[in-house]
Amino acid sequence: MHNVKTDEILGSRRFSNYWWATIICLGGLGFFLVGLSSYSHIEFLPFTQSTDLVFIPQGMAMTFYGTIAILIGIFLWLTILWNVGAGYNEFNRDRGVITIFRFGFPGKNRILKFQYQINDIKAIRVNIQEGLTPKREIYLKMKDTREIPLTRIGQPLLLSEVEEQATSLAKFLNVILEGIE
Known part of the structure; x- marks a missing residue:
């Protein structure tokens, strides 16, 4: 077996990817819920006063950025799940x-x-x-x-x-x- 050398390659299942996927999903969810709260005037996050935000333009921007962050977070979690690059x-x-x-x-x-x-x-x-x-x-x-x-x-x-x-x-x-x- 000395004539075969194998080097394992770590893919996307690195600590940094888990960290960023979690932070981006949580941050995106927070932004999305604040934007949704400003639209519906129902407080989805108990520790904020987001119903006081005007939906256009602040609430709409928060909803948009939250949606984008959630989609990026989902993409990161899928690359971790599929172990891309391993x-x-x-x-x-x-x-x-x-x-x-x-x-x-x-x-x-x-x-x-x-x-x-x-x-x-x-x-x-x-x-x-x-x-x-x-x-x-x-x-x-x-x-x-x-x-x-x-x-x-x-x-x-x-x-x-x-x-x-x-x-x-x-x-x-x-x-x-x-x-x-």
Whole structure:
């Protein structure tokens, strides 16, 4: 089993997605109920005086923004439920195949599965960009100039983790490593 290496990829089931989906849904529900209260003159939130708001334009704006936030929250919860982006990278030296598997949105492309021959790999490339939005990415560099990203989306990995993963993968696949000085 030393000839097969599998890296699990965490999809949308990250703490930050749970956090934002919850906050956006609750905030949107609050805005929507305040707007509805201003329209119907019935207090839906007991700790506010939203019946005093004039429906046009304040109540209407609150209802609109609340509806949009609820829809965005539902979208986030559905991506969590469907686990969009989750999958694995499998490097199989016995068969000479690299498999990249990801879950997508429901539909005909729900399952994304790409297979590449190990012989077609030219190098492992590391892209490190520091700054306000740092990038620390590992790519499979193919002989036909394609570059296939392997790292997960989310919080950037530590520099030492990226270097260790890239070095380990380059040794495992017996290819050169580019981008680390």
